[in-house]
Amino acid sequence: xxxxxxxxxxxxxxxxxxxxxxxxxxxxxxxxxxxxxxxxxxxxxxxxxxxxxxxxxxxxxxxxxxxxxxxxxxxxxxxxxxxxxxxxxxxxxxxxxxxxxxxxxxxxxxxxxxxxxxxxxxxxxxxxxxxxxxxxxxxxxxxxxxxxxxxxxxxxxxxxxxxxxxxxxxxxxxxxxxxxxxxxxxxxxxxxxxxxxxxxxxxxxxxxxxxxxxxxxxxxxxxxxxxxxxxxxxxxxxxxxxxxxxxxxxxxxxxxxxxxxxxxxxxxxxxxxxxxxxxxxxxxxxxxxxxxxxxxxxxxxxxxxxxxxxxxxxxxxxxxxxxxxxxxxxxxxxxxxxxxxxxxxxxxxxxxxxxxxxxx
Amino acid sequence: xxxxxxxxxxxxxxxxxxxxxxxxxxxxxxxxxxxxxxxxxxxxxxxxxxxxxxxxxxxxxxxxxxxxxxxxxxxxxxxxxxxxxxxxxxxxxxxxxxxxxxxxxxxxxxxxxxxxxxxxxxxxxxxxxxxxxxxxxxxxxxxxxxxxxxxxxxxxxxxxxxxxxxxxxxxxxxxxxxxxxxxxxxxxxxxxxxxxxxxxxxxxxxxxxxxxxxxxxxxxxxxxxxxxxxxxxxxxxxxxxxxxx
Ligand SMILES: Nc1ncnc2c1ncn2[C@@H]1O[C@H](COP(=O)(O)OP(=O)(O)OP(=O)(O)O)[C@@H](O)[C@H]1O
Ligand SMILES: [Mg+2]
Numbered sequence: 252x253x254x255x256x257x258x259x260x261x262x263x264x265x266x267x268x269x270x271x272x273x274x275x276x277x278x279x280x281x282x283x284x285x286x287x288x289x290x291x292x293x294x295x296x297x298x299x300x301x302x303x304x305x306x307x308x309x310x311x312x313x314x315x316x317x318x319x320x321x322x323x324x325x326x327x328x329x330x331x332x333x334x335x336x337x338x339x340x341x342x343x344x345x346x347x348x349x350x351x352x353x354x355x356x357x358x359x360x361x362x363x364x365x366x367x368x369x370x371x372x373x374x375x376x377x378x379x380x381x382x383x384x385x386x387x388x389x390x391x392x393x394x395x396x397x398x399x400x401x402x403x404x405x406x407x408x409x410x411x412x413x414x415x416x417x418x419x420x421x422x423x424x425x426x427x428x429x430x431x432x433x434x435x436x437x438x439x440x441x442x443x444x445x446x447x448x449x450x451x452x453x454x455x456x457x458x459x460x461x462x463x464x465x466x467x468x469x470x471x472x473x474x475x476x477x478x479x480x481x482x483x484x485x486x487x488x489x490x491x492x493x494x495x496x497x498x499x500x501x502x503x504x505x506x507x508x509x510x511x512x513x514x515x516x517x518x519x520x521x522x523x524x525x526x527x528x529x530x531x532x533x534x535x536x537x538x539x540x541x542x543x544x545x546x547x548x549x550x551x552x553x554x555x556x557x558x559x560x561x562x563x564x565x566x567x568x569x570x571x572x573x574x575x576x577x578x579x580x581x582x583x584x585x586x587x588x589x590x591x592x593x594x595x596x597x598x599x600x601x602x603x604x605x606x607x608x609x610x611x
Numbered sequence: 612x613x614x615x616x617x618x619x620x621x622x623x624x625x626x627x628x629x630x631x632x633x634x635x636x637x638x639x640x641x642x643x644x645x646x647x648x649x650x651x652x653x654x655x656x657x658x659x660x661x662x663x664x665x666x667x668x669x670x671x672x673x674x675x676x677x678x679x680x681x682x683x684x685x686x687x688x689x690x691x692x693x694x695x696x697x698x699x700x701x702x703x704x705x706x707x708x709x710x711x712x713x714x715x716x717x718x719x720x721x722x723x724x725x726x727x728x729x730x731x732x733x734x735x736x737x738x739x740x741x742x743x744x745x746x747x748x749x750x751x752x753x754x755x756x757x758x759x760x761x762x763x764x765x766x767x768x769x770x771x772x773x774x775x776x777x778x779x780x781x782x783x784x785x786x787x788x789x790x791x792x793x794x795x796x797x798x799x800x801x802x803x804x805x806x807x808x809x810x811x812x813x814x815x816x817x818x819x820x821x822x823x824x825x826x827x828x829x830x831x832x833x834x835x836x837x838x839x840x841x842x843x844x845x846x847x848x849x850x851x852x853x854x855x856x
Contacts, residue, residue: 483725485710489703496701499663500774501689502720510722 261607265559269472276301276465280458299457299529304569305464306526309471311549311565312558313518316475318547319555320484321511322491324409327416328519329542330423331391333533335520337427338390340440340533341374342383347444360442361435371433380447387524388517394419395516396509403505403512408494417540424538439534446528457529464525468562471518475558478514487511488556548591554601563602614641614777614808615676615692617662622671624657624832631657632668633832639778644804646819646840647812649829650852655812656698658829659780663695664688675778690720694776698783698812700763704756708747708766711755712738715770738773744799745769760787768799778808785818797821816840 279301282293310332317323344359353363357370376382398419402412430436449456478484489497490504497504527533545568553564568590575583598604617639624632632654639645649655660666662673664685673680680688689695702711716734718724742748745765750758755766764784771779781800785793797818800809804824813819819826819840826843828836836846843849 478726481726482713482728483722485703485706485714486722486725488705489714492703492705493701495665495685496697496703497714498685499665499689499695500715500720500770501686503686507722507725 265557265603265606269559269562273465273469276305277462280461283454283458295454295457298461300573302457302461302464302529303526304566305461305468306522306529307546307549307569308562308565309464309468309522309525310519310546311553311561312468312471312475313515313522314546315550315553315555315558315561316478316518317512317515318550319557319561320479320491321487321508322408322494323508323512324413324547325416325512325515326413326540326543326547327418327420328515328546329540330416330420330538331395331516331519332523332526332542332546333420333423333427333535333537334391334394335387335523336527336533336537337434337440337523338377338383338386338520339524339527340443341377341386341434342380343443343446343528344435344440345374345378346446347442350444351442359435359440361438362433365430367433374433384524387520391516391520391523392513395513399509399512400505403508417543420538420543421540424535424540427535427538435534437535439532439537440527441532441534443528443531451528451531460525460529464529467521467525471521472558472562474514474518478511479558483507483510545587548587548594550601551594552590552598552601554603556600557603560601560603567602615678616640616674617778617808617810618672618674619658619662620672620674622658622661622668622673624654624661624666625669630832632661634671635829635833637827637834639808639810641777641808642805644800644809644822644824645811646822646824646826647810647829648814648816648819648826648843649835653829654832655829656782657832659695659782659810659812662688662780663693686720689774689776692775692777693780694771694774694778695780696767696771696782696784698786700760700767702755702763702766702770704754707752707754708742708758709738709751711766712741712769712773715773717773717775741769741772744772746795761789761792764788764796765792768796772803776807779803779810781809781811783812783814785813785815793818794821816844 279293279298282291283295283298285292310328314325314328317325347359349356351360353360355363358367398416402415407415426432427434428437443451445451446456449459486497486502486507490507494504549564549568550561551564552568553562554560572583575586594601600607619635619637622632622635623630635654635658647655657666661668662680664680664683668681675691675693678691703714706714713730716738718728739748742751745768747762747765747769750762755763758766764787768784785796788796793815800811801822803809811822823840826838826840827834828843828849830852835852836843836849
């Protein structure tokens with residue numbers, strides 16, 4: 252009689268599948284080096300889009316931790332992703348240095364254009380990579396801490412919390428659109444040149460970012476696994492299913508939810524930071540409420556409350572999106588909405604639930 | 612054992628003008644086993660809600676030893692040593708019987724402590740003892756969601772025991788139990804009392820008789836009568852409002 256239920260065959264199978272999947276992904280940049288005529292050649296496009304999907308998978312994992320385990324249905328996780336992206340973007344902007352169009356030694360182009368004389372204080376330090384990476388985690392983490400503390404303490408849950416997080420990302424989008432934020436207004440940041448001394452837009456940089464993302468995905472997965480397999484993970488599930496009962500057992504549920512929410516926001520920020528150098532741009536559109544909603548759909552489709560499901564969902568839905576937006580661009584939003592309705596009605600446990608079959 | 616006494620001092624609870632508790636005063640001595648009976652809607656569950664911090668009283672104080680519970684939240688009160696079994700059994704259906712008990716087990720409750728938690732031999736033994744006590748040893752690895760109603764009642768009692776509380780509030784523990792299970796529950800509660808204080812709310816008078824201790828009759832949110840079960844059953848007012856119907 253072992254306390255944690257023994258791994259089922261399905262769980263082992265899923266884990267094996269995931270490992271094989273990660274290994275296959277790992278080969279993609281290598282196969283990209285083959286001559287274009289070779290049958291195993293992987294195109295630049297496929298490598299770069301897969302690199303993006305890996306970042307989405309990290310975002311999906313982070314949302315699953317908050318929603319699937321702790322029951323915090325955040326409709327604003329895109330904001331944490333975008334903030335991580337902006338922190339990385341600020342670093343990349345500082346690295347442009349005098350190579351901008353205006354050739355100013357320090358100020359990014361948009362600041363010169365807007366007549367800035369010197370860097371705003373909140374840009375200081377972003378020339379340092381370690382500092383920028385710290386901000387990638389801290390800025391989303393702090394926002395989650397404040398929003399989470401205020402709402403969890405006031406016992407805002409369910410729909411109200413979802414609306415609140417959605418409002419949060421919407422408000423941030425409006426704020427970031429403003430030029431006087433000093434963050435590039437509606438154009439955001441682009442024209443990045445280099446990262447860690449490597450020029451971007453080369454196949455080498457592409458492969459490097461791809462592997463960095465893959466490693467981040469694996470690490471995020473392991474962190475989430477460690478968390479959800481512990482008693483802490485079971486407390487989270489218990490909070491998700493019957494929060495007040497957990498309180499009567501003497502658990503301060505606010506601090507438990509806060510811990511999960513902040514960690515989740517940090518993972519989302521990390522995902523955004525890896526995403527931005529790969530796509531080469533970050534602008535306020537990244538805060539758009541629809542981005543956050545899409546992330547919820549990835550998790551729902553894959554199967555919330557299972558980590559493999561979150562990863563699976565991110566790749567499946569985004570694969571479908573890429574294919575459909577080229578095949579029938581007008582259809583995508585309908586398909587996305589339809590997918591959500593269908594999963595909610597017929598597959599409450601997502602694709603993973605489908606594999607589990609009859610299990611209760 | 613020098614436990615703390617529970618003292619409800621003139622507690623009133625008003626819901627939209629309706630007085631669920633009306634200037635209720637009650638003392639439960641350390642180690643006492645007290646039965647509380649009363650017609651539906653008498654305010655028995657509301658009384659437990661007030662003690663455990665779920666409902667704030669409109670007036671009055673609830674003292675546990677020197678501490679005023681009305682100023683604390685649910686988790687704080689639970690950690691003070693007051694455990695509760697709910698009228699409608701509530702547990703975590705997505706977790707196994709073992710895991711439910713493990714969550715209830717008295718141990719540091721913070722996120723980091725839970726993350727670092729390792730099930731040691733002592734904890735395992737305590738959980739296994741409790742499972743034996745509540746007759747769920749065979750079901751250890753079953754999800755709580757698939758238990759029968761009676762088994763859920765038992766699991767709730769088990770979770771209460773795991774918390775090792777000083778005061779147990781037990782709301783209708785034998786609803787849905789067979790006669791044999793009811794007897795077993797009565798014996799269990801009698802055994803527990805003495806080391807801890809126990810307040811049992813129950814409709815089943817046979818059960819209350821089996822407990823054989825002091826009985827409080829609630830009606831319309833205040834105490835109607837108090838004493839031995841025989842005293843209470845012969846009290847004219849009690850017969851009118853409750854037993855005689
Ligand atoms: N949250 C609430 N809002 C409004 N009225 C409430 C609330 N909780 C309880 N009541 C009312 O207060 C009264 C006392 O309810 P309570 O549940 O305490 O009774 P009880 O003695 O436990 O009854 P039962 O034997 O049916 O469990 C009832 O009339 C109930 O409808
Ligand atoms: Mg009741």
